[in-house]
Amino acid sequence: MRENSPPTDEENSAPDAEASSETTTELDRADLATVIDEITQNDLSALTPEEGLEMYKQVRKDELTDSTIRTQDSRLSYFIKWCDEVGITNLNKLTGRDLLRFRTWRSENLRPVSIKANMRTLRLFLEQCVKFDAVARSLPEKVDIPSVDEDDISRDEFISSERAELILEHLDKYEYATTEHVVWLLMTAAGLRLSGIRSIDLDDISPASNGSHLQLVHRPDSDTPLKNKSRSERIVHVSKYVSQVLTDYIDNQRPDVTDQYGREPLVASNEGRIVGTTIRKYAYKWSRPCVVTGECPHEVPDDEIDDCEAMQSGSHAYKCPGSSSPHTVRRGYITHELDIGVPKQVISDRCDVSSEVIDTHYDKRSEEERMELRTDIRESTYTGEDDSGYGQ
Structure with a gap:
């Protein structure tokens, strides 16, 4: 029996090694982003918010339409204004806490769907700023983009x-x-x-x-x-x-x-x-x-x-x-097409809008209404056909 025998070197070292491994893993998971930020912080180059916005628009002008660039410029102009108000003159100094403060400031008098759009654009901007060596790599992920309930989306605003x-x-x-x-x-x-x-x-x-x-x-x-x-x-x-x-x-x-x-x-x-x-x-x-x-x-x-x-x-x-x-008139047109039973794919092709967007922004029918419409279309399609095989 080894009940009173001293532990071997293996028995002595194994628990400590396992504990050390667990500690290291926890450290890696908890602090890896911080360590990377600290390492890369010294590599950042000073950049004002205004300069960052101009560089962002220059980089993305070949990827986006002019109207999208104007929309993003308008959204980001509020971020530039906020930076000026709070005295942030160098994007290197931005923190996750600053981004939260900006969201709170921007949320005044804006609907949830608009806040979501503004914060998503801000994240895209900061992702480019990482490439400009202006902000830490982990900063874009600290932009809090709110989830928006479908009831908050403006799909009910349309001309009947x-x-x-x-x-x-x-x-x-x-x-x-x-x-x-x-x-x-x-x-x-x-x-x-x-x-x-x-x-x-x-x-x-x-x-x-x-x-x-x-x-x-x-x-x-x-x-x-x-x-x-x-x-x-x-x-x-x-x-x-x-x-x-x-x-x-x-x-x-x-x-x-x-x-x-x-x-x-x-x-x-x-x-x-x-x-x-x-x-x-x-x-x-x-x-x-x-x-x-x-x-x-x-x-x-x-x-x-x-x-x-x-x-x-x-x-x-x-x-x-x-x-x-x-756009509200266009929304009314698409909603009407859905209501009278035009197939979704037909609307998608005719109006240059994806089926996913149609589902989210235009289709307000209940499941029962959709079922009834499908039944009507199938019955009209199979008129005169026998009841055997497919479609019966």
Whole structure:
């Protein structure tokens, strides 16, 4: 028996080695990021927030569209402003605690979905700053991006098909084949983005037996990029009615102009191709409830209605709480297509939007409603077929 025998060297050393290994593992897991930061901190080069933002935009300009760059620039400008307010003049000094303070500051008066977008952009910015040797490697991961409940996403903000119909009836009667009428038809009958509307030339329109085909082409070198670049290129069919309005517009209302690149834009002004701000203005202008119905649903007293800037001027129409942006009109179009049973893949191809985005932002139907629609489609497809084999 070895009950009273002294432990061997192996017995003496094994527990200590195991404990040492466990301690080392715990140290590695807990402090590895800190150790790396301390090692790399000495390699950082001083960079002001303003300089960092300019470098970021320069690096990403070939990867992102101009509109996305502008959006990210706008979001990051708040971070630059905050750095100035708290006295951060060197990105090397940023800490995780600073990022939390910025998020708290930025959260005032912003919806959760907007906070999520802002913080995601900040993380992308800091990931580039790592490559600029401006911040520690672990800093981007310290950006706290909140999870957003689907109920917080603005998918409920859209123009209903009934409201869109009223607006189109009004334009058909009082603004037939004007530039504003054409813009609204392209939004409500084809679900085009602002960039898509701007991109169409006269040569991109071709007649079809049941309407017209619109060719959407990504042309960034002549100021008409599409959102997803070449992936957004496609042919979109429009009905006979829309085709006739486009013909009447081209023949009678469209200014005979070319843009600065010698192209003939479909939607034009006297100066050339229409600009994005004008399309937004038309969306806000005709989506004001008072324009179509003559009534204000926002309980503005009669003695104050003449002082309502949103009612008095199309340039201030965006101030009306009932007016809508072009994207809200597009959201209404996609929602309507889903409601009437157009297959998701068809909508995806026609509107250049992924099925995942459709599920998250547009599809509000219950599971029962989806089941009923699938049943209706299958029954109409199999009409006249026998009940054997597939589809029975």
